Every structure is written in structure tokens, then in C-alpha cells.
Amino acid sequence: MDYIFSDKISSLQPSAIREILKATAGGDVIPFAAGNPAPEAFPIKEVEAVAADIFKNKPIRALQYGVTEGYRPLLDRLKDYVKNKDNMGKSFDSMIITSGAQQVMDLATKVLCNEGDTIICESPSFIGSLNCFRSYNCYLRGVDVEADGINIEELERALQEEENVRFIYVIPNFQNPSGATMSLEKRKAVYELAKKYNTLILEDNPYGELRVSGQDLPNIKSMDEDGLVIYAGSFSKILAPGIRVGFALAPDEIIGKMTVGKQASDVHTPVFSQMLVNQWMADYDLGAHIEKLKAIYSKKLNLMCDLIDSELNHLFTYNRPQGGLFVWCLLPDGVNMPGFVKAAAERGVALVPGSAFLVDQSEETQAVRLNFSTPTDDKIVEGIDILRGLSHCFI
Amino acid sequence: MDYIFSDKISSLQPSAIREILKATAGGDVIPFAAGNPAPEAFPIKEVEAVAADIFKNKPIRALQYGVTEGYRPLLDRLKDYVKNKDNMGKSFDSMIITSGAQQVMDLATKVLCNEGDTIICESPSFIGSLNCFRSYNCYLRGVDVEADGINIEELERALQEEENVRFIYVIPNFQNPSGATMSLEKRKAVYELAKKYNTLILEDNPYGELRVSGQDLPNIKSMDEDGLVIYAGSFSKILAPGIRVGFALAPDEIIGKMTVGKQASDVHTPVFSQMLVNQWMADYDLGAHIEKLKAIYSKKLNLMCDLIDSELNHLFTYNRPQGGLFVWCLLPDGVNMPGFVKAAAERGVALVPGSAFLVDQSEETQAVRLNFSTPTDDKIVEGIDILRGLSHCFI
Numbered sequence: 001m002d003y004i005f006s007d008k009i010s011s012l013q014p015s016a017i018r019e020i021l022k023a024t025a026g027g028d029v030i031p032f033a034a035g036n037p038a039p040e041a042f043p044i045k046e047v048e049a050v051a052a053d054i055f056k057n058k059p060i061r062a063l064q065y066g067v068t069e070g071y072r073p074l075l076d077r078l079k080d081y082v083k084n085k086d087n088m089g090k091s092f093d094s095m096i097i098t099s100g101a102q103q104v105m106d107l108a109t110k111v112l113c114n115e116g117d118t119i120i121c122e123s124p125s126f127i128g129s130l131n132c133f134r135s136y137n138c139y140l141r142g143v144d145v146e147a148d149g150i151n152i153e154e155l156e157r158a159l160q161e162e163e164n165v166r167f168i169y170v171i172p173n174f175q176n177p178s179g180a181t182m183s184l185e186k187r188k189a190v191y192e193l194a195k196k197y198n199t200l201i202l203e204d205n206p207y208g209e210l211r212v213s214g215q216d217l218p219n220i221k222s223m224d225e226d227g228l229v230i231y232a233g234s235f236s237k238i239l240a241p242g243i244r245v246g247f248a249l250a251p252d253e254i255i256g257k258m259t260v261g262k263q264a265s266d267v268h269t270p271v272f273s274q275m276l277v278n279q280w281m282a283d284y285d286l287g288a289h290i291e292k293l294k295a296i297y298s299k300k301l302n303l304m305c306d307l308i309d310s311e312l313n314h315l316f317t318y319n320r321p322q323g324g325l326f327v328w329c330l331l332p333d334g335v336n337m338p339g340f341v342k343a344a345a346e347r348g349v350a351l352v353p354g355s356a357f358l359v360d361q362s363e364e365t366q367a368v369r370l371n372f373s374t375p376t377d378d379k380i381v382e383g384i385d386i387l388r389g390l391s392h393c394f395i
Numbered sequence: 396m397d398y399i400f401s402d403k404i405s406s407l408q409p410s411a412i413r414e415i416l417k418a419t420a421g422g423d424v425i426p427f428a429a430g431n432p433a434p435e436a437f438p439i440k441e442v443e444a445v446a447a448d449i450f451k452n453k454p455i456r457a458l459q460y461g462v463t464e465g466y467r468p469l470l471d472r473l474k475d476y477v478k479n480k481d482n483m484g485k486s487f488d489s490m491i492i493t494s495g496a497q498q499v500m501d502l503a504t505k506v507l508c509n510e511g512d513t514i515i516c517e518s519p520s521f522i523g524s525l526n527c528f529r530s531y532n533c534y535l536r537g538v539d540v541e542a543d544g545i546n547i548e549e550l551e552r553a554l555q556e557e558e559n560v561r562f563i564y565v566i567p568n569f570q571n572p573s574g575a576t577m578s579l580e581k582r583k584a585v586y587e588l589a590k591k592y593n594t595l596i597l598e599d600n601p602y603g604e605l606r607v608s609g610q611d612l613p614n615i616k617s618m619d620e621d622g623l624v625i626y627a628g629s630f631s632k633i634l635a636p637g638i639r640v641g642f643a644l645a646p647d648e649i650i651g652k653m654t655v656g657k658q659a660s661d662v663h664t665p666v667f668s669q670m671l672v673n674q675w676m677a678d679y680d681l682g683a684h685i686e687k688l689k690a691i692y693s694k695k696l697n698l699m700c701d702l703i704d705s706e707l708n709h710l711f712t713y714n715r716p717q718g719g720l721f722v723w724c725l726l727p728d729g730v731n732m733p734g735f736v737k738a739a740a741e742r743g744v745a746l747v748p749g750s751a752f753l754v755d756q757s758e759e760t761q762a763v764r765l766n767f768s769t770p771t772d773d774k775i776v777e778g779i780d781i782l783r784g785l786s787h788c789f790i
Contacts, residue, residue: 052443060434065631100661112401135505243458244664265660270668272668273667
């Protein structure tokens, strides 16, 4: 039978990163591609203890259906956590637990966008979110990302020129893939522009707690006096991605619609995953754990960047990120970027071509994205050395 | 701010059942509404042992990102299981693990349907699926369900009259909510009609293993020589709904598109949930567990139906189902169904009005759905007694 697929899925390509991940699963590849947490970042003894306690003392609660909004003790704890830590959450806000932060993007798009509506995105941006928006047949308008975040003039021009802009999608902290951190001035400017042009902001913050240098900046959500910001949080990078727990903090009315959407998507996020996060936060010191993660990632980030500085400074131009998991490197003009990525893969180093992250994927780019959280320190050294050996063919 | 919501979500109401579930969570209500497994149906000691083993021996695998298609050992095991047990799966078929069977409906609709496309549904049918289809702005054409399943003449008329029918959605075993089991002749007829009219079948089988009387009938998927059937399976009723593990068995090309859709929705189903199902199936005797479940539900089904026969035969007309979790009861003409449901709720008995399950929810119906899996035996007796006391006001 010749299957007919929907317009929204026909044009969508599998995520380049997930496909690279699949191709290299279990292989001997040096993994500079995916954004997996370092294995040593998982609190495995703590998780083992919490899981044992849950299945011993509350097995029915963990195995039975839950409500769509999320496990109530976790919702209560998280609302307090984001209020106390980041001053987020007003009386008009509510929260829903999602199946990873990816589902925040999915539900926000589902409830806010008709086909053909516009979403303004940083370009480059996280491929998973871009593909999600595309899967609703939305029109994506890209705005350049500079070293201090989104280009504000371009953003205002986009807001003036585009119709039916339903939201502006931004990753202010250690943006994926550019590594850029949006300045305080730009955070305020993005908020004011959303207000001026009567649109919403989808603020995605998966890496915010993983700052390894510089000063923490307030999230845009903390400035939200008008109910304009949908904030997406995640436990993928600070606890574990495999459990798929994220959350949205947004105005009541939006969370209500997202709840209806989630009922139709997957009913609820696994209860055990939610109980695990809740009890782990109750029993252990999240702050101390995050300090441990920062030490791990600071070491890896600086190892990779120092090696790029010493071994690849003729090849890569980049800004050292203040956190996150990625280094965004530009090859010199004249170097064939796809050819370089292919040659690296043939020598066992998996990189992601920068084009994967562009709103317009046919646009030319010299960028490649390197991840430093997944490889061991030895593999970082080995991988950079392979790229150095390879670079002579390209310069 | 006045929020503008998408057309697809604006018209969608929260699931009546999920809302009743939420309203009665923790309360002293007699739960004839939801379809929760009986607490004694969970193999809690086995799950505790398997979970301990996973977090002791494979913690990183359980906590790290997984691939979108699903945990490979579970995929391999499940393909064998459905092949050996139900003769399902041809060389053209593939499988994806989903976040509950609800996500099979979500992904199938996402990849196959443009807005305005037609889905033919049994009416009444499972509200979660109907709402999912509505959330993609699909047009639903309802076809009556008779004691032996969907009305075949009406189905053919629908296929002749409607354009762009992307699939026929059926629950052949102990249909929710009608309790009807589709006869073998009708299963064959549905397949032949899909073939004749060049459309697909979405076969949803959450209760198929919970047969308490009569003979097992082949699933429509087992007849699929032409790649026409998307089969949705679930562990919600035979292991635990809280872990959210379902699967789709369908032609390669469709599974490939569903995988791309799932990447954009929630990346992957929690790895621990998948590992739990896989190792539980490896370490324990699923067949013996299902026999235990059948004994539990047979007792409850017969208790409720015997009581309806003896106490409520003046009020309820129904067909005793051969399995599943629900009894579908018709009130006499002249009785105000919504008034009866409201009066029952006021006396502490939660029922679901039959209108919730109709394709056209404004259609008149005398039906109410009763669930027997959630309440204890004592609560079944107490609940039916309350309904008996109440019935005098309505007859």
C-alpha cells in the first residue's frame, strides 16, 4: 500500500543528533555529538535508595494511574523551589509536570498555534524544539544569536513584519547550540518587546543550573508581571534524562489548556519518575549535587576549550561558554564544513553539523557543535587530537 | 492578557473521566467511574525485586537518554511475544515503544491526518482516543456498536460517503465503553472493507488479555497481509498504568514516521519503565500473572453483574461483557440520564454518563458506564445498593 502521510510529518526529518546517537550507540565512536550527561553525574546510589523506598512503601501509588497535572507533592515542591531559588511564579501562574521539557514545547505549540502561525526562534537553536514547532506546520522566523544573546533589533523587525506571532522561543542560559548567554539588558528587552507586540515568550532553561563561570542572571520568567512567559524546566541535566521529567510554569489558563492537551497525548507522566524526583529532592541536598555537577562540567568544558585553544586555534573560532554542555565552533571560510564533519566521523569523531540547528537548514554555515559532557576526559583529548590531525587536510 | 488558543484545543473539553477521577481523588466516593486496575492486581513484590536489580546493576542505562524507538531488549521480546501468542507481525512490520497506548493514537493521528481528514470511530468509543483525534482537528464519523461489534453496513456507508478517511478506529475486545466483543466475521469484514476502500485500521487492544468468558478471537492485525493495520498494545492493564508503557506494531514506513513524531513529542519513553517491563517479563511468568488477573476481574465482573441482575433489573438493560473493565447500562426511556448520574454522585457513587463516549456528544443517550475493577467487592455491593435506593426516584 502507498501510505499517505500528513503534511506536518512529511517534511520533517529525523533529528540529526538522535540519528547520530543511534548510529553510534555502543560503538567505539568519540561522542562529541549528543548532549548526554556524564555517567559520573548520576547520583546512582541515591536513586537506588529512593527507588527501593518507593517500591517498598508506596508501590500502588507508583504503579496506579496518576492525574494529568502531575504528582501533587512534586508540584508543590517544585513551585516552592522555583519561587525561592529564582523568584518565579506569580499568583496567576500554575504548573504542570511533563514528559521531559520536550513535551513543554509540544504542548505549548499544540495549545497556542494553528497551522501557519509564526514562532520566532533564535537561529541557531535546539533542533528538538525546532522540529517540534515544524511538526505543527508552524512558520519559523529565525533571529540571529550574538555572543550576548538574540539580536534585539532583528527581533523587533521580525515582530513588526510577521503576522500571528504566537510566541518567541528563547534559551537564555548557555544556549544550545551557540553556548551564548543572554545579557540582562536583552532579557529585559525581549520581555518588553513581547509585551509591546502582544505575544508570549517560551523560555527554555535546561542548562541554567550548570553555570561554571560568571554570574547568575535572572530568568525572564522572574520578570513576568503580565502573564507573558511560559517557562520550561527539566530534570534531564541535573538528575537524569532517562526518567523524562520536565515541567512548565505558566499562567493558569495556559496550563489548563496544556493539561487538556496532555490528556490526549500521553495521559500523564510516569508516576514513579515523578515520585523519584520528589523524594530525591526531599532526601538529598540538591544544591550540593549541583555543585558536584558544576565541578564535573567545569573540568570538562575547560579541558575541551583549552585543547581547542592550544591544538585547534588555527581551525576553530569560538566563544568559551559560561555553562551548558556545548561548544559552538566556526571553521574558517573556505573550509568545507560538511566534508569536515564527514571526515571526522570516518576517523571516529562524531560532531553535529551546525546546519542542523538553523531555522533555514539550507542556509550556509561554517559551524559545528562539540559536546564535552558525554566523552571521558581521555576521549576529549583523543578526539581533539584526531581533529588536529585531520585539520591539515582542510587548511 | 487575553490568550488566543489554537482551534484544535479550543473546542476540546477535559476528559470527563479524568476530571471525575481528579474530583474524587482521595475522597470517600464509590469509584464506578475510572478504569483503574484493582490494587491487588499489581505484582508489587515482583516489581520491587526487578526495580532493585535494575538500579543496582544497570543504573546508567536506566537513567541515561535512550533511543526514540524504544529499549532494544524490550522491542525484541515484545515482537516475539505478539508473534508467538497472537500471530501478529509480518516481515513488513516494525514496532515502537510508546508512552502508554494513548501515545499510539496521538502519533498515528499526527503522522496520518491533516486537519479536516476523517477518522471513522465506533460510537460510543474510548473518550481518550476521541479527544486525541479531535485535538488534531480531524472530522470524526461515528458508526454504531452492536452486541457483536461495529455495524458493518453503517461502516461501509461511512466509507462510501466520507472523503479522506485516514483510518478506522476499533477496539475489538471488550470495547470501552460498550463492553461488546467484535465477532470473527466482523473482524474479517472490517479488514476487507479497509482493503476495498484503501484505508487503514487502528486496532486498540488494551483489554484483550483480560477475557473472563468465551473464546479468544484473532486480532485483526493477525489477518494483516497488506500492511493495513496499526496495532496498539498496552501494559497498563496487565502490569501497571502508572509506568506508561504501550507499543505500536505497524508497517515499517508508518513506524518510521511515528518515530520522527515521537522525537518531537517526548524524545523517548522513560528507560526505567521499559527495562522494568522487559525484565519482569523475563523473570516472571506473564501467563500465570494474567490468569491471576482474570480470576480477580472475573469475580468482580460477575459480582457487579449478578447484583445488577438481582437488584437493578428494573433499571438497567445491559449485555454481560466477556472481559475488560466496564459494564455499559441503559436506563429506561423516560429516565433522565444526566439527572440520575448527578443524583448518584450526590450519594457518593461516581458513574460516567454515556454521552461522554459519543462521537456526537450532543446526541441523546440513556447509557451510563460502570467500572468494576477499581472498587473493592464491598464497595461494589454498597454502590449497587445506593443505586437501587436511588432508582425508586427515577422509575
